Amino acid sequence: MSSEIIQSQNLLAKSGKVGVLLVNLGTPEATDYWSMRRYLHEFLSDRRVIETPRWLWWPILNLIILTVRPGRKGKDYDIVWNKEKNEGPLKTITRSQSEKLADMLKKSLGEKAQSVVVDWAMRYGKPPIEERIQALLDQGCDRVLLVPLYPQYSAATSATVCDHAFRALMKMRWQPTVRVAHPYYNDPVYIDALVSAMKKDLAKLTFEPEKILVSFHGVPESYIVKGDPYYEQCRVTWQMMREKMGWPEDRFMMSFQSRFGTEEWVKPYTDETIKGFAASGVKSMAIVAPGFTADCLETLEELDGENRHYFEEGGGENYAFLPCLNDRDEGMNVIETVVMRELQGWL
Numbered sequence: 001m002s003s004e005i006i007q008s009q010n011l012l013a014k015s016g017k018v019g020v021l022l023v024n025l026g027t028p029e030a031t032d033y034w035s036m037r038r039y040l041h042e043f044l045s046d047r048r049v050i051e052t053p054r055w056l057w058w059p060i061l062n063l064i065i066l067t068v069r070p071g072r073k074g075k076d077y078d079i080v081w082n083k084e085k086n087e088g089p090l091k092t093i094t095r096s097q098s099e100k101l102a103d104m105l106k107k108s109l110g111e112k113a114q115s116v117v118v119d120w121a122m123r124y125g126k127p128p129i130e131e132r133i134q135a136l137l138d139q140g141c142d143r144v145l146l147v148p149l150y151p152q153y154s155a156a157t158s159a160t161v162c163d164h165a166f167r168a169l170m171k172m173r174w175q176p177t178v179r180v181a182h183p184y185y186n187d188p189v190y191i192d193a194l195v196s197a198m199k200k201d202l203a204k205l206t207f208e209p210e211k212i213l214v215s216f217h218g219v220p221e222s223y224i225v226k227g228d229p230y231y232e233q234c235r236v237t238w239q240m241m242r243e244k245m246g247w248p249e250d251r252f253m254m255s256f257q258s259r260f261g262t263e264e265w266v267k268p269y270t271d272e273t274i275k276g277f278a279a280s281g282v283k284s285m286a287i288v289a290p291g292f293t294a295d296c297l298e299t300l301e302e303l304d305g306e307n308r309h310y311f312e313e314g315g316g317e318n319y320a321f322l323p324c325l326n327d328r329d330e331g332m333n334v335i336e337t338v339v340m341r342e343l344q345g346w347l
């Protein structure tokens with residue numbers, strides 16, 4: 001028998017494990033101009049994110065955006081950067097989620113946990129999805145559960161994770177069997193976690209907010225018109241939270257942040273809503289961002305920094321940013337529930 005065939009027998013004997021890959025968006029490697037440029041170039045070249053025709057987008061991206069934005073956004077990243085680990089907070093939190101999930105599965109699965117390997121990756125930047133899938137295969141995983149860390153599905157986030165993972169699989173002779181975790185925007189465990197974390201955070205405040213704004217990352221309106229379920233899934237999350245809290249719609253409101261470019265994005269816009277609150281005499285508010293599994297530039301700088309400034313500048317007095325679920329017990333319970341459900345029949 002040839003040595004290659006013996007090698008393939010060894011591979012089969014080693015296989016049989018299940019890999020769980022948590023995937024979040026990604027973050028630059030550093031905040032300097034070139035690191036920012038590399039990250040933004042990869043991100044904004046993704047056709048799932050920017051659907052503008054390439055002939056039009058190429059000069060806008062390369063001649064305008066990538067000359068100005070890396071410097072400006074690098075300064076914003078500096079504000080939220082984890083100096084101790086020298087990385088963006090999204091990376092620190094995603095790594096911790098992965099480590100905590102591995103520990104939780106050890107406890108809940110007992111001996112079976114030996115056949116599960118948990119890892120994490122980023123869609124843009126490092127660690128790349130293809131590298132981490134290969135690492136799972138090298139450890140004997142012949143089944144892989146991809147977990148896009150987005151409670152609400154959008155083609156711009158969840159679908160591009162799958163595209164990229166399957167591009168990596170296209171190069172493989174022996175592909176693992178793949179499952180993708182379903183969006184969990186309406187999962188009672190997720191809603192309960194959001195509400196329970198929110199109640200705890202509100203209880204710590206020295207004021208009772210007149211308004212509580214639920215801010216989701218926006219997408220261009222045209223993506224929704226073309227059939228992306230993102231807006232509706234955000235609306236359901238907000239509605240389920242509101243019902244659980246028993247608050248009226250004019251106190252617990254929904255908005256969309258992080259508008260980019262000149263196109264219309266889904267509305268109402270977070271910044272305009274907050275400016276409107278201040279202008280109409282609202283003195284206290286809290287903001288929460290249930291669409292983000294981990295705090296990141298968009299929450300720590302945009303919601304806790306920029307939007308706080310708009311509110312205070314307009315005459316608002318008390319502004320509270322409530323952190324994301326992150327790797328807190330509530331957040332980890334959601335991730336573990338999603339993973340355990342998707343692993344059924346595989347263990």
Ligand SMILES: C=CC1=C(C)c2cc3[nH]c(cc4nc(cc5[nH]c(cc1n2)c(C)c5CCC(=O)O)C(CCC(=O)O)=C4C)c(C)c3C=C
Pocket residue numbers: 025026027028040043044049050069073088090150153154156157217218219220230258260291292295296297298
């Ligand atoms: C330009 C198009 C963009 C779309 C569409 C978009 C959708 C989208 N993004 C997230 C989650 C995150 N986005 C983050 C940063 C970020 N987003 C865009 C652009 C789009 N996002 C840019 C250019 C950036 C980088 C910062 C900037 O230059 O403004 C982040 C934070 C990453 C970090 O390192 O902290 C997250 C998370 C979702 C959920 C979403 C649509 C559903």
Ligand SMILES: [Fe+2]
Pocket residue numbers: 217258
């Ligand atoms: Fe984004």
Ligand SMILES: [Fe+2]
Pocket residue numbers: 258297298302
């Ligand atoms: Fe932003």
